[in-house]
Every structure is written in C-alpha cells, then in structure tokens.
Amino acid sequence: DIQMTQSPSSLSASVGDRVTITCRASQSINTYLNWYQQKPGKAPKLLIYVASTLQSGVPSRFSGSGSGTDFTLTVSSLQPDDFATYYCQQSYSTPYTFGQGTRLEI
Amino acid sequence: EMQLVESGGGLVTPGGSLRLSCVASGFSFITYNMNWVRQPPGKGLEWVSSISSGDNNFVNYADSLEGRFTVSRDNAKNSLFLQMNDLRADDTAVYFCARLTAKLNFDFWGQGTLVTVSS
Numbered sequence: 001d002i003q004m005t006q007s008p009s010s011l012s013a014s015v016g017d018r019v020t021i022t023c024r025a026s027q028s029i030n031t032y033l034n035w036y037q038q039k040p041g042k043a044p045k046l047l048i049y050v051a052s053t054l055q056s057g058v059p060s061r062f063s064g065s066g067s068g069t070d071f072t073l074t075v076s077s078l079q080p081d082d083f084a085t086y087y088c089q090q091s092y093s094t095p096y097t098f099g100q101g102t103r104l105e106i
Numbered sequence: 107e108m109q110l111v112e113s114g115g116g117l118v119t120p121g122g123s124l125r126l127s128c129v130a131s132g133f134s135f136i137t138y139n140m141n142w143v144r145q146p147p148g149k150g151l152e153w154v155s156s157i158s159s160g161d162n163n164f165v166n167y168a169d170s171l172e173g174r175f176t177v178s179r180d181n182a183k184n185s186l187f188l189q190m191n192d193l194r195a196d197d198t199a200v201y202f203c204a205r206l207t208a209k210l211n212f213d214f215w216g217q218g219t220l221v222t223v224s225s
Contacts, residue, residue, distance in 0.1 A: 001169070034211040036151075043202055043215035044143075044151065050209055087151055091210035094166045096141075096153040 002026050002090050006099035013104060017078045021102045023071045023088035032092035035064055035073045038101075039084045047086075048073065078104075108132035108214055110203050115219030122193050122223070128186040128203030128216055135184040136160060139206040142177060142188050144199035145218075152199075155188065156206065193223045 003026035013019050023033065031051035036044035046055045048064035051071055061076040075082055083106050088099040114126040128140070142154040155177040158164035165177050176189040186203050200220050204212040 032210060036212075038151075043204075043217055044212070045215075046211055046213045049207075049211035049213075053209075055211075055213065089151070089153075089212075091206075094153075094156065095168045096156075098151040098153065101150045 001095055002029060002092060002097055004088055004090055004097050004099040006086075006088055006102050008102060009100065010103040010105060012106070013078055014106065015078050015080060019075050019078060019104065021073045021086055021088075021104075023066075023073070023099050025069045025071075025090055025092075028068045029090045029092035031067045032090055033064075033066065033071045034089045034091060035062075036087045036089065037082075037084045038087065044087065110205070110214060110216035112201065112203055112216045112219040115201065115221045117222045117224065118193055119225050120194060120223055123189070123191045124193065124221060126188040126190065126201055126203075126219060126221070130184045130186070130205075133205075133214075136181040140179060140186045141204045141206055141212065142186075143202045143204055143212070143215075144197075144221075145202070146196070146199045154201070157186070190221070193221075195223050197221060198223050 005024045007022050033051045035048040038044040047058050052064045063074050086102045109131045112128045118124050139159050141156045144154050156166045157177045174192045178187045200218040202215050202218045204215045207213050
C-alpha cells in the first residue's frame with residue numbers, strides 16, 4: 001500500500017497568513033494526488049485534483065503543486081472559512097490512501 | 107440537485123452485521139465508480155471499498171477488512187450498498203459514500219451514517 005504522510009499535523013495561523021501543507025507519498029504517484037477540506041460534522045470537500053487543478057467553485061487562494069512523491073497545498077491569504085482539517089489522498093492505485101490530516105487552527 | 111443519502115447505520119454488538127445503503131439522485135449513477143470511505147470518531151479518513159461503473163461490478167476492498175465487507179450496487183434503483191459482517195469495535199466510524207470521477211477524485215460525498223460497534 002502507498003503511505004501518505006502530511007506535515008504538519010496541526011498548524012496555527014491568522015487571517016491573511018499564507019500557509020503551506022506538505023504531503024509525501026511512500027512511492028511515486030505521478031500527479032495522482034487530491035486535496036480535501038473537512039469541517040467538523042461535515043463530509044470532505046474536494047479542493048484540488050491531479051495535484052494542481054482547482055475544483056470548480058473553489059477560491060483561487062487555494063493552489064496545489066508537486067509530482068512524484070512530494071506535494072504541497074498552499075492557501076495564499078487565509079480567510080475565516082478556511083480553518084478546517086485538510087487531507088491529501090492518492091489515487092494512483094487502490095487502496096486509495098489518505099494522509100493523516102492537517103488541522104488548521106486560528 | 108445532486109444528492110447522495112446514506113442510511114442503515116446504528117448500534118450493533120461485536121460480531122453482528124449491518125447493511126448500509128446510499129441512494130443517489132441528480133446525476134447518472136450508472137456511469138460512476140462508487141466508493142465507501144469511513145472515519146472513526148475524531149480520526150482521519152480511510153478508504154473502504156469501490157465498485158466499478160456500469161454492470162461490470164469490479165470491486166476493491168481495503169486489506170484491513172479481511173473479507174468481512176461486501177460492496178454492491180443496484181443501478182435500476184440508483185443505490186449503493188455495503189454489507190458489513192463480523193463487525194468489530196474498530197469498525198466504529200462514520201461511513202460516507204462518494205463518487206469517483208474519471209480524474210480519479212472523490213468530487214461528491216454523502217453526509218455519512220454512523221456505525222457504532224459496542225456491547
């Protein structure tokens with residue numbers, strides 16, 4: 001199975017900050033990497049797919065990059081609605097594994 | 107409006123069985139690979155199972171399930187199912203159904219149904 005490791009596990013930031021979350025795969029996954037945002041009690045929401053493509057309706061302050069084993073999710077200027085938990089997920093092969101999550105706190 | 111609505115969760119004793127359902131509306135259900143993803147309370151996301159689009163019914167499961175779960179679909183009823191047998195305490199989780207797109211991402215999710223395995 002492909003292991004996905006996110007860092008940091010939690011992150012404190014302020015409105016207006018630029019933040020970056022990293023995700024590392026245990027083997028090359030090309031660009032088969034997705035990012036999700038989840039708020040308490042809600043289903044995950046797709047933000048970025050194939051490493052860098054913004055899902056329709058997602059604000060442009062979110063961006064993704066990377067290929068192979070190393071990926072990043074960047075939020076250019078944090079807004080109050082962005083405080084949530086973020087997960088990376090590989091879709092290179094089943095089982096479709098997720099990272100352990102990064103909790104972004106105020 | 108697209109919807110995925112899960113049901114069937116609840117409290118079950120260890121060793122028991124439960125069948126989850128997910129009813130889709132607002133999109134062409136038959137054309138999508140459908141999946142189950144679970145989330146234990148306070149923990150991260152774990153992919154559980156997938157079933158291919160159409161009538162081919164190719165299935166995949168997480169190794170951790172050890173053959174206890176079976177995924178199926180009824181395209182005529184726009185429904186996805188997860189039969190869960192020999193349930194254990196560590197199966198306690200919110201179970202989400204999610205559709206997989208051609209770009210291999212989960213772009214739409216249900217609201218989830220809670221399964222609690224406890225004596």
